[in-house]
Amino acid sequence: MVADATLERLFMMTREEFWQMADDQKLxxxxxxxxxxxxxxxxxxxELREMFLxxxxxTIYFADDLSLLxxxxxxxxxxxLMAQLVSEELGEGNPEASHIKLLEDFIVSLGVPPERLTQPTDPENLxxxxxxxxxxxxxPHTYGxxxxxxxxxxxxxxxLLTLFEQFRRNPFVEANAEQIDWRWWDIHAGPADSEHxxxxxxxxxxxxxxxPASVEELAAGYQEAKILLSQFWNKIYRQVRTNAAQASA
Ligand SMILES: [Fe+2]
Ligand SMILES: [Fe+2]
Incomplete structure (x- = not known):
């Protein structure tokens, strides 16, 4: 069975194989x-406004999940290290500098009315x-x-680095670059997150x-993270791109 074969492969994974799997260039x-x-x-x-909204x-779940971890x-x-990341996410004592606030400032700078920031999230994404x-x-915590x-x-x-590189080439973004608040991106597509x-x-x-026994749990957690991230973004694209197709029909 495929599931058993996958489990067996994970169980036998070495540290070197883990890093081959988690290679940045491959991603x-x-x-x-x-x-x-x-x-x-x-x-x-x-479409960009709806997507980032x-x-x-x-990002709210991320900071809270890191705290739980x-x-x-x-x-x-x-x-x-995890505690340091939580602190940075939450602004190191200054909520105005929290990553969620910086992201909200970016979204508002795209032209989204602030009252829309707290609109309900897609139940599937929740x-x-x-x-x-x-x-x-x-x-186990190693999986986490x-x-x-x-x-x-x-x-x-x-x-996010790839996303930034792509949407930065968008002509609408280019035309509005002066008005856009880039601080969230300075962190998440810049040296700070590359260092993290x-x-x-x-x-x-x-x-x-x-x-060495932790490799198995780490590999399982890593693969699940990659799947869930792609499912989350996929739902956003399907929602935003479908809405756009309907609006222009
Ligand atoms: Fe962040
Ligand atoms: Fe980070």
Whole structure:
């Protein structure tokens, strides 16, 4: 059976195989060829507004899930790193500098009325976020480190970088670049998040060297994170692109 074969492969995965699986260049190539990401170059401003409005809730869950992960972890380098990431997400004591606030400022700078920021999220997307939280809470912390730590700082980092590169080429974005608040992107498509990616990988590598049995859980968490992220974005694209098709019909 396929499921058994997959489980067996995960069980037998070595540290070297884990890093081959979690290779950034492989992700970069996959996302660079993604039709939805490439579509961002030609999306309308309205489509971009709807897309980021729907994405907003993802970042709220991310910070809270990281906090839950910190609580689950034993004392050590990874716990401290996760706590540092939570603090940065929440603005290090200044809510105005929290990543959610910076994202909201970016969305409003695209021309979205502030009162729309809290509009209800697609129930299907909420289900995906809830599923991610349930998986985090019901699995060992090593699984959670890959699901939320690597999921957020490695997989999402490469995804957002590709997304940024594509939508920055959009002529509407280009024409409005002066009015757009780029601070959220300075972090998430810039050196800060690239450093988080490296820090996370170094800490995970240390964990695998100390405890080779953790590779199995890390690999399972990583693969689940990649699937859930793609399902989340996929729902957004299907919603936004379908709406646009209907509006122009
Ligand atoms: Fe962030
Ligand atoms: Fe980060």
């Amino acid at each position: 970069r190539d996959e996302y660079a060829a993604n039709d939805d990401l490439r579509w961002l170059q030609t999306a309308t401003m309205d 729907e994405y907003r809730v993802f 910190v609580a689950k972890m034993p004392l050590g380098r990874l716990k401290s 289900k995906l976020l809830t599923k991610m939280r349930d998986l985090l809470l019901s699995n 480190v890959a699901l939320r730590g690597m999921g957020g700082e490695c997989i999402c980092q490469v995804y 990616n490296s820090m996370m990988k170094a800490a995970v590598d240390e964990l695998m060297q100390e405890d």
